[in-house]
Amino acid sequence: MLPIIGNVKLEDINTRFIEQYYKKLPITPSVINSATGKKKHEYVSPSTIKDIHKILRSCFKQAMEWELIEKNNLEPNMVSEEVDMELLMKALANPEMRALLNSLAKTMK
Template sequence: MKRRAVINPLNKTSRNEFVSSSTVRILKKPKTESSVRKIFLPKSVANMLVDWKVEQDEMKEILGDEYMDYNLVMASTFGLPLGDGAIRGPLKKLIEDYNLPPVVFHSFRHSSVTYKLKLNGGDIKAVQGDSGHAQVNMVTDVYSHILDDDRRKNAELFEEAFYEKKNLDPQMHVQQENNNTAVADEVDPELLAKVLANPEMRALLNSLAKTMK
C-alpha cells in the first residue's frame, strides 16, 4: 500500500490517497441486463450530481493525461475506482461525532426501501425497481413487518373513526340516499379520508355497509 499526497487545485485542499500495489480492481459490465437499472432520483440529489459532474470535468481538464477516465460517477481525484474505505471512514466519523447508532453503509439501502414503502402506501413493485430485488416476494419477505405496521395503523384509524365516536355503534344501520352514503356528523372528515385512501379499508367499509343494511 503506497500513500501519496493529493492536492485539489479547485478548492486548494490536500489529502492522502492510498494506492494499493497488490490489489487489482476489474471493471466490467453487470452479469445480466436486469442489473442495469434506471433510477429515478429526487430533484435535490440530481442537482448535486450535476454539480459534481461539473467539478469532475474541471479536474479532468486540469490533470489531462494523469486522469484515468473510467467513466465513473464516484472516483478518486485521479479517476481511479474508490475502495470501501472511502465511505466506511467518513461514516464512522459521522457516527462518532453525532453519537448516532452504529450502522454499516448497507443499512442505508434498507432505510431507503423502508421509507419508500411508507411513503407510497406499500407499492412493492415500484420499490423493487429501485432496490434491485429480483423478485417481488424478496421485498415482501424482508419488509413485511413494514406493511404489517401500516395495516395495524389502519385498524387503529378505523377504531378511532367509527367505534370511539358518540352514537356510532357497530350495530347501527347505514342509511343510503341517492346512492350516497350518509356519514354521521361526529366522524372526523380528515380522518375518514385517510381511511378511505387505503384500498383495503375502503373495500372493508363497503362490505360492512352491505351487511348492516
C-alpha cells in the first residue's frame, strides 16, 4: 500500500483514484515476506487485495469520524464481485497476458 498511496494527500484520494489503485493491484508484484525471505505469490493475491480494502475502508471511516474528509470513498462493495480473481490470477500466470495487462496498466498512469 505504502509505495502506491503513501505519499498521496488524503484529499486527493477520491473514488477514481481508488478504482485505478484496485485495477493496478492484481498486476503489482508482491513483496518479499520478511519472515521467510520469499514471495508467496508473484503478484498481489486476491486475498491480499481484500485485506487492503478492509484496512483502507477502516482508515477512511476513521478519517470521517475525525472530520478529515466528508465522504468515505471506499464503499464496502468497492472490490468488484464481477471480477473472478482466480481466473485473473490464472491469466496473469500466462506471460503474454501479463505483458498485455502490464502494458495497459502503464497507459492508466
